[in-house]
Each structure stands twice: as C-alpha cells, then as structure tokens.
Amino acid sequence: MIGEEKANMGKNVQPLLFNLAPAQPSLRDVANRVKDGGVGALTEAERRADQATYQEVTCRSALNRVQGMPFAWTLNPYRGCTHACHYCFARRYHTQFELDTDDQFSSVILVKRNFVEVLTRELDRPSWTREQVALGTATDPYQPIEGRYRLTRGTIAALIRARTPVGIVTKGPMIVRDRDLLIELSRVAKCTVCLSVPTVDDEAWQALEPGTAHPRQRLRAVRELVDAGIHAGVLMAPIVPGFSSSRSKLERTVKAIADSGARFVGANVMYLQDGTRTHFMKFIASEFPAMAPRFERLYAAGKYPPSEYRKEIKAMVGVLQARYGMGRRDRGEDDRETEAADEPDQVGFRW
Numbered sequence: 001m002i003g004e005e006k007a008n009m010g011k012n013v014q015p016l017l018f019n020l021a022p023a024q025p026s027l028r029d030v031a032n033r034v035k036d037g038g039v040g041a042l043t044e045a046e047r048r049a050d051q052a053t054y055q056e057v058t059c060r061s062a063l064n065r066v067q068g069m070p071f072a073w074t075l076n077p078y079r080g081c082t083h084a085c086h087y088c089f090a091r092r093y094h095t096q097f098e099l100d101t102d103d104q105f106s107s108v109i110l111v112k113r114n115f116v117e118v119l120t121r122e123l124d125r126p127s128w129t130r131e132q133v134a135l136g137t138a139t140d141p142y143q144p145i146e147g148r149y150r151l152t153r154g155t156i157a158a159l160i161r162a163r164t165p166v167g168i169v170t171k172g173p174m175i176v177r178d179r180d181l182l183i184e185l186s187r188v189a190k191c192t193v194c195l196s197v198p199t200v201d202d203e204a205w206q207a208l209e210p211g212t213a214h215p216r217q218r219l220r221a222v223r224e225l226v227d228a229g230i231h232a233g234v235l236m237a238p239i240v241p242g243f244s245s246s247r248s249k250l251e252r253t254v255k256a257i258a259d260s261g262a263r264f265v266g267a268n269v270m271y272l273q274d275g276t277r278t279h280f281m282k283f284i285a286s287e288f289p290a291m292a293p294r295f296e297r298l299y300a301a302g303k304y305p306p307s308e309y310r311k312e313i314k315a316m317v318g319v320l321q322a323r324y325g326m327g328r329r330d331r332g333e334d335d336r337e338t339e340a341a342d343e344p345d346q347v348g349f350r351w
C-alpha cells in the first residue's frame with residue numbers, strides 16, 4: 001500500500017465513493033508511529049521474512065567433541081536456522097529436539113542463552129589444550145537473531161581469551177560486525193573464516209536458500225575480511241545438480257569468488273542424508289516436480305551422486321579456479337586434487 005501511495009503522489013487520483021477496506025495509515029502516520037513506538041507499533045504490518053519462534057534454553061556444555069573431522073570440537077550457540085537452505089545437512093539434527101526437518105528447522109530456533117558463560121568455564125579448565133574448534137557446524141552462527149543475542153560475538157571473545165584456534169563457517173554477512181575480534185583472534189591463535197557461497201546464480205539462490213543474504217553480499221563480506229587481514233575464503237558448497245552445476249553457472253561463481261579476493265575456495269557436490277534427504281525430496285516434489293525423478297536417480301545409490309559425476313564437477317571447478325587465479329592462492333586438499341585435472345572438452349553433466 002505504501003508503494004502504491006508513493007506511486008500515486010502527484011497524480012490526480014479520484015477517491016472511491018465507497019471504500020469498505022480499513023483506513024490505511026498515511027506515510028506521515030507511519031513515520032510518527034515508528035518514531036514513538038518502533039517498528040512494533042505498526043500493528044497491521046505483515047510479518048514476512050522471519051516468522052520464527054525463538055526459544056531460550058540453558059545449556060550444560062558448549063564444547064561438543066567430534067571424531068574424524070579436521071577439528072576436534074564444535075560450537076553452536078543456536079539450533080535451527082532461519083536461513084532455511086533446503087539442502088542443509090543440519091536439518092536432520094533438529095529431530096533431536098522432537099522438531100521436524102521441514103519448517104520447524106527454520107522457524108523454531110533454540111537460543112542457548114548461557115552459552116558464553118558455559119564456554120568460558122570450559123576454556124578456563126587447566127585440562128583445555130587449545131585444540132582446533134569449529135564454530136557453526138549445525139546452524140549458522142550469524143543468522144539474523146545473532147544481532148540481538150550476540151552469542152557468537154561472545155564466543156569469539158572467549159576464544160581470544162583462551163587463545164584457541166577456530167574455523168568459522170557462515171552465510172551471514174553480519175560476520176563483518178566482528179571484524180575487530182577476528183583480527184584479535186588471528187593475532188593470538190589461528191582463525192579461518194569460510195563464507196558459504198554455493199552459487200551466484202539468482203534463481204538457484206532464491207529457490208534453495210530463501211532466508212539468506214544475496215551471494216554477492218556474502219562475497220562483499222569476504223572482501224572486507226580479507227582487506228582487514230583475516231584469513232577468509234569461500235566454500236562453494238554444496239553445488240546442487242540441476243540448479244548450480246552447469247558450466248556457465250560454475251564459471252560465474254568461481255569468477256565472482258576470485259574477484260572477492262578470497263584466500264581459498266573449497267567445493268563439493270550436495271549430499272543428502274536422513275531427514276535432509278526427506279526434506280529435500282519433498283521440496284523438489286512440491287516446487288520442481290519435473291526434476292524429482294532425476295534427483296531420485298542421481299541419489300539412488302546413497303547420500304552422494306555417483307563418484308564419476310562428482311569427479312566431473314570437481315574437475316571443472318578446478319579448471320575454473322586455475323583460470324581465475326584461485327590456484328595461486330592458498331588452497332585445501334580437494335583443490336590440489338582438482339588442480340591436476342585436465343580440462344574436459346565439454347563436460348556433459350548428466351543432469
């Protein structure tokens with residue numbers, strides 16, 4: 001309505017003889033209400049992007065021991081994620097709380113209110129040996145609610161005090177807010193930041209990651225972190241067959257990542273397991289039914305598509321990385337593997 005009102009300004013708009021709809025506030029009314037009572041005073045406003053329920057909880061431990069990963073411990077101040085990526089592997093963890101892997105994963109968020117106090121106690125123990133920690137493995141530590149609770153910021157401050165190395169994964173450009181702490185952490189321990197940018201393709205982004213910031217905004221965050229001297233790069237994952245796997249989309253994405261100044265890039269094809277698989281297949285059947293049989297075939301044998309398919313994608317990404325100069329920056333094991341690959345003539349992605 002406000003847009004309509006704006007558009008009509010200055011035009012000779014005839015009033016309706018009988019207008020039975022409730023009176024709409026004028027622009028001035030809106031401005032006055034917001035001035036007096038904040039956005040909450042707009043009681044008829046439609047709440048759209050975030051209709052989530054936030055439940056505060058107390059936690060007994062913050063550090064979570066993991067095996068077989070490049071890090072020894074994980075930290076997740078929140079559970080559930082309003083970024084709502086349909087491929088999110090963490091969806092299946094929400095069932096631990098008797099919540100479903102569909103809408104409840106992205107709309108019922110558990111906030112560990114005492115997380116920073118508990119973590120601080122754990123890091124203060126004489127037995128703490130400063131092993132590698134990963135922040136944001138089961139949820140995004142910079143989803144919008146972090147702006148209110150600042151648990152991630154408190155977590156980084158605690159890690160600085162304990163001089164503990166950390167790797168952070170996020171899709172939230174809000175991480176730039178904590179640049180000061182990340183600089184400090186990089187000074188006293190190892191700190192790596194991965195912005196997750198699976199693709200820069202607008203359609204794929206809108207379809208698959210409905211609650212996230214635009215990929216270009218995430219890449220701007222990479223630029224700001226790198227410029228601040230923080231070891232920041234991009235996880236181009238997951239690459240989702242049929243949505244972001246074509247050569248042209250991969251090329252645009254790799255080029256954008258290279259342009260952002262990312263210090264490294266990793267890539268991987270989507271895997272689907274347990275509740276995540278159930279949710280994703282349901283989503284495809286409902287929103288993109290024509291694609292459903294292909295996904296069923298591609299993921300028939302397990303959580304990954306066939307290894308041949310993954311190799312093709314990785315080879316292409318490796319070639320593109322080399323083309324856009326990512327091969328000369330510091331890189332991970334996966335990337336070195338793909339760097340050696342020959343350029344396929346025309347990758348026939350069997351999508």
Ligand code: SF4
Binds near residue numbers: 084089090138
């Ligand atoms: S941002 Fe990460 S944790 Fe959140 S829904 Fe997307 S993939 Fe899952």
